[in-house]
Amino acid sequence: MSNPNMIPTVDLSPFFTTGDDEGKKNAKHLIHLACLTYGFFQVVNHGVPLELMARAMEVSKTFFEFTDEEKRKSSPASGSPLPAGYNKQPQHLADKNEYLMMFPPQSTFNVLPTNPSDFRYFSASQGHLTQLLEVIVAECLGLPLNFLQKFNDDRDCDLMVALHYFQATEFENTGNSEHQDGNLITILLQDEVGGLEVRKDGEWIPVTPSEGTLIVNIGDIIQVLSNDKYKSATHRVVRTKGRDRYSYAFFYNLQAEKWVEPLSEFSTSIGESPMYKRFLYKDYQALRMRNKTHPPSRSEDVISIAHYLIRN
Numbered sequence: 001m002s003n004p005n006m007i008p009t010v011d012l013s014p015f016f017t018t019g020d021d022e023g024k025k026n027a028k029h030l031i032h033l034a035c036l037t038y039g040f041f042q043v044v045n046h047g048v049p050l051e052l053m054a055r056a057m058e059v060s061k062t063f064f065e066f067t068d069e070e071k072r073k074s075s076p077a078s079g080s081p082l083p084a085g086y087n088k089q090p091q092h093l094a095d096k097n098e099y100l101m102m103f104p105p106q107s108t109f110n111v112l113p114t115n116p117s118d119f120r121y122f123s124a125s126q127g128h129l130t131q132l133l134e135v136i137v138a139e140c141l142g143l144p145l146n147f148l149q150k151f152n153d154d155r156d157c158d159l160m161v162a163l164h165y166f167q168a169t170e171f172e173n174t175g176n177s178e179h180q181d182g183n184l185i186t187i188l189l190q191d192e193v194g195g196l197e198v199r200k201d202g203e204w205i206p207v208t209p210s211e212g213t214l215i216v217n218i219g220d221i222i223q224v225l226s227n228d229k230y231k232s233a234t235h236r237v238v239r240t241k242g243r244d245r246y247s248y249a250f251f252y253n254l255q256a257e258k259w260v261e262p263l264s265e266f267s268t269s270i271g272e273s274p275m276y277k278r279f280l281y282k283d284y285q286a287l288r289m290r291n292k293t294h295p296p297s298r299s300e301d302v303i304s305i306a307h308y309l310i311r312n
Contacts, residue, residue: 007198007207007215008034013045015132032140039218039233040198040207047132048125050212053189056162059116060246064098064164074100074113082159082289085111093295094174096239100162104155123160126187126250133185133216134252141226143265151225152184154255161249165195168239175237175245180304181219182288183253188215190247199234220284220305221254224276227266232305256282276308284308 010030014023034041063071074086084107088098103110104127105120112119131149138148165175175195190196190209197204198217207215223232239245254260261278268274287303296302 007038007040007042007205009042009044009210009213010034011045012043012047012132015136016045016047028136028140031136035137035140035218035222035230037231038198038200039223039231040215040235041217042207042210042213042215043129043133044210044213046129046214048129048214052122052125053212053214055118056122056189056248057191057246059118059122060100060162060164060248062116063100063113063119063162064246071098074111076101077109077111082109084109094172095176096172097163097165097175097237099164102160102162104158107156119160119162122248123158123250126160126248127155127158127252129214130185130187130250130252133187137185137218137222137230141230141266143263148184152252152254152258157253157255159251159253161251163245163247163249165237165239165245165247167244168241173239173241175239178234178236180223180232180234181217181251182221182284182305183219183251184221185252186217186219187250187252188217188247190215191245193240193243193245195238195240195245196247197236197238199236204236219251221260221281224260224305224308225263225266227262227272228275229266254281256285260284273310275310276305277310279308 008030010027012027014020014027031041071086076083076085082101084101084103086100089095100119102112102119102123104123134148135145139145178199192209194206194209196207196215198207217235218230218232220232222230258281259278260281262274262276287307291302
């Protein structure tokens, strides 16, 4: 954390061994500071095999190099609650990317390519890492170790998205407009091209790619539960001239019918007012989905977690 223009990197190896209590303490300290300020940090020695990460990138590039006709064979099924499968951003949107959205492997809503067929194997390793991070974040917040696991005990709504960002043009370079993630925790695997940027104190800080590194960010739900103690960071993706960009995002979500509000540990029990109204997770996700399906003409009309702020 010494360099204010660098996203902190945390070594998770102490959590995969026994006896390194000092290493665990140092890692939790870095994560705590990152969540208070950036809402973003990077992890190394995270338990996800490097070979699996490399294979995931190979499979993604293979799929997105197919013709549009071939990719559309994996388009969302009728009646799917979310657009699982292949999608391409409409031409009128500023964001220029295409993606393959996947539920957990057991989901009946998945529309996965048969060639390549490896996508279904990648989400399990990310899920194990996110469960570890959930325990660490809970401890950093001073909550019981298993609190978030009990609060968030349904894995059917998790998502993994493989993304392909097109090369920038002379006039356009937006890959993914600035936003916050509406879930609990997100893990990102990016290729060597880069383009991910995090906003802190009004400045955009690039997240420099590093082999074997995964990126972690706190989502809106952690921000609400902690009553704004931990930050859901604003981030974006900027496209690069002459280079396509590939990445994976694993979204650790809540069950749709879950109610969300600031925990008493961070509000009423310590004499502070809750900063957010109570809301149903699926209602918030529906509002966020509408941002994409019916994008507002004014940026200030885009629904974010501020929609539920209690304004005095």
